[in-house]
Amino acid sequence: MESLIIAVLSRKRPPAVLGYLVSIALVLAVAWLEHLFPSALHRYLPFLLVVFFVALFFGRPQGLLATLVSAALGDGVPDFMFTGRVPGPEEALFLVLFLVVGSAMALLIESLRSVVCKLMETQAETSLLLDELAHRTRNDLMMVASVLGLQAMRQTDPHARSALESAVARVRVIAEAQERLRKSGKHGKVEVASYLRALGHGLAELLRDVRPITVRVEASPMDLDASVAVSIGLMTNELVTNAFKYAFPEGRGGTVQIVLERAGEGIVLSVRDDGIGAPPARRDGLGTRLVRLLASHLGGRVEPVTVAQGHRVDVRLPVKPAAATPAVSAPSS
Structure with a gap:
């Protein structure tokens, strides 16, 4: 689940217009379903899922729009739009709480998206630097091995030559590990x-x-x-x-x-x-x-x-x- 959310947050966003249209369509769909099948939960709770989904996939502006439209349609079409009835204190309190929670959710998801994107960029930069470091280390080790190999070829003492050749082999072992480390992609x-x-x-x-x-x-x-x-x-x-x-x-x-x-x-x-x-x-x-x-x-x-x-x-x-x-x-x- 965490990997899925990170993948969604780091992906390229769809066009803004598409996000607005989807936001309004989802809110209307939930309002229609609540009208057909009255929920056992409070009328505003299903809309929070819409706000979360919209903010996650499309961004903060779409999430705020979904919050406002959901607040307007949270109890079907509000009575006061047709009858002029002013909502009671309890209804007004729930409306304010929904606006606060929905807006906060949209803002927090946007902040989380920004953090994830920065972390992904940092990870990519770090990966590139580590790859370059491993490549340079391997080249330096191979250079050391080449110098030792040339020195071994000039030795007339068999014991000295054997010692230098052993040193060359050991350096090459480490250089090969650095090359495998660089190519593995698993730093x-x-x-x-x-x-x-x-x-x-x-x-x-x-x-x-x-x-x-x-x-x-x-x-x-x-x-x-x-x-x-x-x-x-x-x-x-x-x-x-x-x-x-x-x-x-x-x-x-x-x-x-x-x-x-x-x-x-x-x-x-x-x-x-x-x-x-x-x-x-x-x-x-x-x-x-x-x-x-x-x-x-x-x-x-x-x-x-x-x-x-x-x-x-x-x-x-x-x-x-x-x-x-x-x-x-x-x-x-």
Whole structure:
């Protein structure tokens, strides 16, 4: 009901002449119905609905006109117009009250219309500014990623090059989230399923070189806060990067699967590969520590899962997403 009233108030008004004609026609129709079927309510009450409708759809002048005409016809054609009988104190009081209430209703609805229109204009301006901000932020991040990428290409130290390439990947994760945020039309929200598919495709192209490795994404479409989506993107980036780094040595091929689904009161991000598995004595690197830090920041936990082949990590997050459409599965190669 609220959305309907806001939509009516913010719409373009019909021509004024049409409003006057409709106002008079509605008042006459109600007066005729009251004459045929005497109402159990007071004679002026049905006319208040007419005043409300007219003021809502046509504006203040039409609402005031409907109030005046309703006051004149509130008891059928007033007796004093034909017999000269002066209305009694009670009738006069009801007439004055109706004029006051009807006029106030028309004025208040007009004021409400003005406020709604200003809010709609402000919302449109804010939406445009946020869109421009997201676009500029994404461009700035891509510029930073390009500079880091050029610096990585000049490095002869493999450790320094690897660190810079990891930094490039992380910056691109945030830039992609900004782009999704800009295109979504839901400021502050990111549709995470399409975001992860784009992220998986980008990681596959960046990391696999000539190895026959496929990245698959299975995600339930859901809207998440931008900050949460960025954290999930960063965790996905680190887990997939670790899978490429350790699970498929010596040109070996395979599949990395990214799954994001609802689980109870939250969501679960799962990254699994069918490679050789994680080295048993490997110390947690920067990427693994970053995943644990991000999960802890969101109130979640990281759970390595034993599987028959390969390696799997589940990240459980107590995040309540907004529902969207059915789950989507898509390969990124």
